[in-house]
Amino acid sequence: MLAASAAALPALLATAGCRSSDAFTGPDPLAGRPALSPDVVTLQEVIAAERAMIALYQAAVNVSLRPASQVRGLLAQHRQHLGQLQARLVLPPGWASASPSSSRSAVPNRVTVEVLRGAEGASATDLVRRLVNVPPALAQLFASIAASDATHVTALGG
Amino acid sequence: MAEGSVAAVPAVSAVQALQGVLAAEDAAIFGYGVAGAHLSGSRKSAAEQYWTAHNKSRDALTAMISALGAAPVAAQAFYRLPFAVHDASTATALAADLEDGVTRAYLGLVAVSGQKWRTFGALAMQDSAQRAAFWRGATVAFPGLS
Numbered sequence: 001m002l003a004a005s006a007a008a009l010p011a012l013l014a015t016a017g018c019r020s021s022d023a024f025t026g027p028d029p030l031a032g033r034p035a036l037s038p039d040v041v042t043l044q045e046v047i048a049a050e051r052a053m054i055a056l057y058q059a060a061v062n063v064s065l066r067p068a069s070q071v072r073g074l075l076a077q078h079r080q081h082l083g084q085l086q087a088r089l090v091l092p093p094g095w096a097s098a099s100p101s102s103s104r105s106a107v108p109n110r111v112t113v114e115v116l117r118g119a120e121g122a123s124a125t126d127l128v129r130r131l132v133n134v135p136p137a138l139a140q141l142f143a144s145i146a147a148s149d150a151t152h153v154t155a156l157g158g
Numbered sequence: 159m160a161e162g163s164v165a166a167v168p169a170v171s172a173v174q175a176l177q178g179v180l181a182a183e184d185a186a187i188f189g190y191g192v193a194g195a196h197l198s199g200s201r202k203s204a205a206e207q208y209w210t211a212h213n214k215s216r217d218a219l220t221a222m223i224s225a226l227g228a229a230p231v232a233a234q235a236f237y238r239l240p241f242a243v244h245d246a247s248t249a250t251a252l253a254a255d256l257e258d259g260v261t262r263a264y265l266g267l268v269a270v271s272g273q274k275w276r277t278f279g280a281l282a283m284q285d286s287a288q289r290a291a292f293w294r295g296a297t298v299a300f301p302g303l304s
Binding site: 073074076077080081084124127128131132136137139140141142143144145146147148150151152154155 | 265268269271276298303
């Protein structure tokens with residue numbers, strides 16, 4: 001018995017007439033990795049979107065898109081957004097800190113002010129859509145970032 | 159904090175939050191009256207336009223609060239300004255400050271449960287954040303929170 005592997009444990013417990021959940025008062029360790037709550041998944045998706053926005057702005061900086069100082073200023077604010085979003089995310093040990101989609105974000109071949117403006121507007125809309133189903137503190141952060149993004153649209157000439 | 163969780167804040171009632179927004183709108187209406195007297199040209203036009211927008215918001219909020227069965231908080235006869243306003247520069251700073259106050263109040267509404275209130279608050283604070291950015295001449299990373 002002492003040499004039994006973890007994989008064999010459910011069968012042994014079944015033989016003894018009990019389920020693995022009977023042996024513990026906490027979560028069943030044999031039930032596999034628990035699912036993250038919808039709030040956390042939403043936050044991960046918003047973080048991935050913010051990273052994509054930063055990549056877009058970084059591409060704009062790399063091609064010296066004008067007005068350069070304004071682009072850099074807005075990029076700095078998006079980095080602040082990312083920092084606050086990441087600070088709200090607490091994952092169980094072993095979970096990746098970023099959702100898989102964050103590494104797939106594609107930057108258009110040609111980054112223009114119009115592209116940035118479109119991305120800002122889409123982000124503001126998306127955040128307002130998402131904030132209705134998350135806890136109040138997170139909803140307020142989403143709303144604040146959405147408002148910031150909306151002011152970016154105007155700052156970019158929208 | 160629990161694993162895989164996000165921070166929480168205490169629940170606020172819709173009426174409570176709406177009363178806060180109404181009070182902020184009333185303060186903005188008063189403040190724009192002071193600021194507008196020190197502005198000219200396009201800035202004075204903007205102040206008049208925004209004053210009108212705040213009046214419309216005040217009326218809409220009053221109707222919303224009444225529809226919820228509560229008595230809308232009354233406007234004060236006088237509001238203490240955050241600093242002395244004596245020229246165009248301080249008037250512009252006051253206008254930005256007023257919009258920041260309105261933005262914070264609408265952000266309070268976003269903490270209320272219910273899609274209707276949250277969406278309303280989030281969209282309304284975008285307008286006040288835009289106006290604050292106009293007066294400030296710059297955007298901020300966290301309107302209503304900073």
